[in-house]
Amino acid sequence: MAFTLSEIMAARRQQSQAQSHSQRGNRTAVEVDEYSTNPTQAFTFYNINQGRFQPPHVHMVDPMPHDTPKPPGYTRFVCISDTHSRTDAIQMPYGDVFIHAGDFTELGLPSEVKKFNDWLGTLPYDIKIVIAGNHELTFDQEFMADLIKQDFYYFPSASKLKPENYENVQSLLTNCIYLQDSEVTVRGFRIYGSPWQPWYYGWGFNLPRGQALLDKWNQIPDNTDILVTHCPPLGFLDWVPKKMQRVGCMELLNTVQRRVQPKLHVFGHIHEGYGMMTDGTTTFINASACTVNFLPMNPPIVFDLPNPRTT
Numbered sequence: 001m002a003f004t005l006s007e008i009m010a011a012r013r014q015q016s017q018a019q020s021h022s023q024r025g026n027r028t029a030v031e032v033d034e035y036s037t038n039p040t041q042a043f044t045f046y047n048i049n050q051g052r053f054q055p056p057h058v059h060m061v062d063p064m065p066h067d068t069p070k071p072p073g074y075t076r077f078v079c080i081s082d083t084h085s086r087t088d089a090i091q092m093p094y095g096d097v098f099i100h101a102g103d104f105t106e107l108g109l110p111s112e113v114k115k116f117n118d119w120l121g122t123l124p125y126d127i128k129i130v131i132a133g134n135h136e137l138t139f140d141q142e143f144m145a146d147l148i149k150q151d152f153y154y155f156p157s158a159s160k161l162k163p164e165n166y167e168n169v170q171s172l173l174t175n176c177i178y179l180q181d182s183e184v185t186v187r188g189f190r191i192y193g194s195p196w197q198p199w200y201y202g203w204g205f206n207l208p209r210g211q212a213l214l215d216k217w218n219q220i221p222d223n224t225d226i227l228v229t230h231c232p233p234l235g236f237l238d239w240v241p242k243k244m245q246r247v248g249c250m251e252l253l254n255t256v257q258r259r260v261q262p263k264l265h266v267f268g269h270i271h272e273g274y275g276m277m278t279d280g281t282t283t284f285i286n287a288s289a290c291t292v293n294f295l296p297m298n299p300p301i302v303f304d305l306p307n308p309r310t311t
C-alpha cells in the first residue's frame with residue numbers, strides 16, 4: 001500500500017494538531033475522514049504515519065478477575081454484549097451497573113425480547129442499561145417499514161410478525177433502561193447509548209460509513225462519561241481475522257478521541273474482538289459474549305470507575 005508524500009505530510013500535520021489538542025484536553029469538531037470508507041487502509045495509514053494505534057498510549061489490557069474486591073468509592077460496571085438469545089449458561093459476576101451493548105436476540109422477535117427481559121429480571125444489579133444492535137430488527141422502525149415493502153425478502157423468518165406486535169417492542173424491556181441515541185445519568189455517571197453500525201448486509205441500524213454515521217455520533221454529548229455503541233471504533237478490538245480486515249468506524253474513533261473522550265467505551269458486534277484496550281484516556285471494552293460461531297463462551301468484563309464528586 002503506497003501513500004504519497006503530500007498524504008504523509010498532511011497526516012503528520014493532523015497528528016501534531018491532535019497531540020496538542022489532547023495535551024490541552026481540547027475537544028474538536030469531527031469531520032468525515034478521507035479514509036472513512038476503507039477502514040483497513042485507514043488503520044495502516046494512521047498507524048504507519050502517526051503511530052496512532054501504538055504503545056505506550058495504546059495497548060491491550062487484561063480484564064479484571066471477577067473476584068477482585070471493589071475499592072471503596074468506586075462503581076463496578078458489568079459489561080456484556082452479543083448474547084444472541086443464549087444467556088442460559090452465562091455466569092454473571094458481582095457489580096453495580098449492568099451494560100449490554102446490543103445483539104441480545106437473533107432477529108428481535110418479541111418472544112426473544114420477552115425472554116431477554118425475563119433474564120434481566122433475574123439479575124441483581126441496581127441499574128441495567130441496554131442498547132440494540134443490528135440483530136434487533138424490530139427496534140429499527142424504518143428498517144421494518146422497508147422490510148414490509150420488500151415482502152420480507154431478505155428475512156423471511158420475520159414475515160409472520162404483525163406490525164402491532166412489534167410497533168412498541170421497546171416497551172417489552174421493563175427490567176432495564178433502554179437507550180437509543182439517548183442518555184441517562186446514573187450514580188453521577190453520564191451514559192449515552194447508540195445502536196448504529198457501518199452497513200453490512202442490510203441488517204437493522206445499518207448506515208453507510210462517512211457522514212451518515214457521523215451525524216449519529218454528533219448527537220453524543222461532549223461530557224459523556226460512558227459511551228455504549230454496538231459497533232467498535234476503528235482500530236480497537238475490530239479485527240475480523242477470516243477477512244483480514246479492520247471493520248471499526250473511523251468517524252466513531254475520531255468522535256471518541258477528538259471530541260467526547262469518555263472514560264469508558266463499551267461495544268460488541270465484532271465477536272472476534274472480545275477484550276479490553278486503552279488509549280491512555282478511554283478504556284475500550286469489546287464485551288461480545290458469543291464467539292464468531294455464536295457460542296456464548298466469553299465471560300462478562302467488569303470495570304471499576306471512581307464515583308464522580310457530587311459537589
Ligand SMILES: Nc1nc2c(ncn2[C@@H]2O[C@H](COP(=O)(O)O)[C@@H](O)[C@H]2O)c(=O)[nH]1
Nearest residue numbers: 103134200240243245247269270271272292
Ligand atoms: N467483514 C465484516 N464482518 C462483519 C461486519 N459486521 C459483522 N461482521 C462479522 O459478523 C460477525 C457477527 O456479527 P453479527 O452482527 O451478525 O452478530 C462478526 O463477529 C464478524 O465476524 C463487517 O462490517 N464487516
Ligand SMILES: [Mn+2]
Nearest residue numbers: 082103269271
Ligand atoms: Mn453479534
Ligand SMILES: [Mn+2]
Nearest residue numbers: 103133134269
Ligand atoms: Mn452485531
